[in-house]
Amino acid sequence: MPSEASPRPGLPAGRERPSVLRRTLAVLAVGAGAVGLVACGGSDDEPNRGTSTGSDSLTVYSSLPLTGEAGERAASVSRGEKLALLEAGGRVGGFTVKYVGTDDGSTDGPGSDPEKVIANAQTAARDKTAIAFLGGLDGASSAVSIPVLNQATVPQVSPLASYTGLTQADGAAKGEPDKYYPSGRRTFARVVPDDAAHADAAAGLLAERECTSLFVLHDRSLDGRGIADAVTLAAPRQELKIAKTEDVDLDRDVADDEAERLLESGADCLFYGGEVDRRAVALLRVLGTRAPSVRLFATGAPQAEVVARLGAVAQRLVLTSPELDAENLPASGRAFLRTYRERYGREPDPAAIYGYEAMKLVLLGIEAAGERGNDRQAVIDAILDVRDRRSALGTYSITRTGDTTLDRFAVRRLDGERLVVDAVLPSGD
Numbered sequence: 001m002p003s004e005a006s007p008r009p010g011l012p013a014g015r016e017r018p019s020v021l022r023r024t025l026a027v028l029a030v031g032a033g034a035v036g037l038v039a040c041g042g043s044d045d046e047p048n049r050g051t052s053t054g055s056d057s058l059t060v061y062s063s064l065p066l067t068g069e070a071g072e073r074a075a076s077v078s079r080g081e082k083l084a085l086l087e088a089g090g091r092v093g094g095f096t097v098k099y100v101g102t103d104d105g106s107t108d109g110p111g112s113d114p115e116k117v118i119a120n121a122q123t124a125a126r127d128k129t130a131i132a133f134l135g136g137l138d139g140a141s142s143a144v145s146i147p148v149l150n151q152a153t154v155p156q157v158s159p160l161a162s163y164t165g166l167t168q169a170d171g172a173a174k175g176e177p178d179k180y181y182p183s184g185r186r187t188f189a190r191v192v193p194d195d196a197a198h199a200d201a202a203a204g205l206l207a208e209r210e211c212t213s214l215f216v217l218h219d220r221s222l223d224g225r226g227i228a229d230a231v232t233l234a235a236p237r238q239e240l241k242i243a244k245t246e247d248v249d250l251d252r253d254v255a256d257d258e259a260e261r262l263l264e265s266g267a268d269c270l271f272y273g274g275e276v277d278r279r280a281v282a283l284l285r286v287l288g289t290r291a292p293s294v295r296l297f298a299t300g301a302p303q304a305e306v307v308a309r310l311g312a313v314a315q316r317l318v319l320t321s322p323e324l325d326a327e328n329l330p331a332s333g334r335a336f337l338r339t340y341r342e343r344y345g346r347e348p349d350p351a352a353i354y355g356y357e358a359m360k361l362v363l364l365g366i367e368a369a370g371e372r373g374n375d376r377q378a379v380i381d382a383i384l385d386v387r388d389r390r391s392a393l394g395t396y397s398i399t400r401t402g403d404t405t406l407d408r409f410a411v412r413r414l415d416g417e418r419l420v421v422d423a424v425l426p427s428g429d
Helices: 017-039 070-086 114-126 139-152 194-207 221-239 255-265 278-290 303-308 313-314 331-344 352-368 376-383
Strands: 057-064 095-103 128-132 154-158 186-188 213-218 243-245 269-273 294-299 317-321 389-393 394-396 408-415 418-426
Touching: 057 352, 070 095, 070 331, 070 352, 095 114, 095 194, 095 255, 095 352, 114 128, 114 139, 128 269, 128 376, 139 186, 139 221, 139 294, 139 331, 154 352, 194 221, 194 294, 194 317, 194 408, 194 418, 213 221, 213 255, 213 408, 221 269, 243 255, 255 278, 269 278, 269 331, 278 294, 278 303, 278 313, 294 313, 294 331, 303 313, 303 408, 303 418, 313 408, 331 352, 352 376, 352 389
Parallel strands: 057 095, 057 128, 128 154, 154 186, 213 243, 213 269, 269 294, 294 317
Antiparallel strands: 317 408, 389 394, 408 418
């Protein structure tokens, strides 16, 4: 059983840190138990013990929160994945490739339902034709799916899971990342920069905008805590003082209390870690109204109408995210956007291109494995050996930990009814 997560070293103690850990550990415990369920399955349900599928017909699974609050964004990512396979004609080398999309959306909250994620991962692990799994959409869903798929040696590529602890020990919680890989081998890669790279870029922006003292707040999710902790660690390198760190239960009416703490801290800037959804907007609106001189920073590329609900406070919110606009994508990225519009008759969410590239990376792994393109271990090895790939996202390599070397982040603000990109940042490495 993996050891329990602990606060990262060097972090100021935040209020209610035990609550953060309880929530995070509850999710991860479900995933840990699922590994045992897969390993103990009967003969009909048993996952592959060898690494070759033994078939020329392969299946790529995808698990995304297609229902619920994240449904529109997830659907756009799914369309990107399918478009990449469509462009390949459903074939790579001598292999045919089928796409199976699954829904892991929560019916009673934002994002993914961990039990659905695990069930989808188990389905892929037990399918003798499965050659890869695309997902999760965030760090929390990846944290529970990686162990299940790792046990069955199923290559996994996430479009948008940026939580650093999935792949790296530096700055991670206790036991990370090893606890996600029960087989002792790496089977996970991502095409989005991790939180450490994002935090370096965000801290540089905060310093550039003349912040001196920072109030760091997060929503208690694994992903929200991940980016908040990473910013807390990156800030001192930019000579930024951490005035206070807080975690908040968005389901409770605590905005006024948090506003008091923000004012008492003396911070001139606030960084919020977490999804900028309707609940976060309600909180940020109160904080921005009560502390009119404090500048607000957050991550993500939400819909403009969501940000507009902040009212006058919206003009003070600055967002950073790895999702670039068309002007800052290479020619192949702009071509993807055009093809997406033509194929689906709608504008792609900024996240769609990450689904597209995640599938592209899987197909590249199959192709690079040659005659062993139906061998899961060979495909994993090929993915982890990708160097200087010229992609729709830009040129990148995949490190041996499964991380991308991409390190560019868009800076967005609300301009009228649109979110516009003001600048593009490097990570600062």
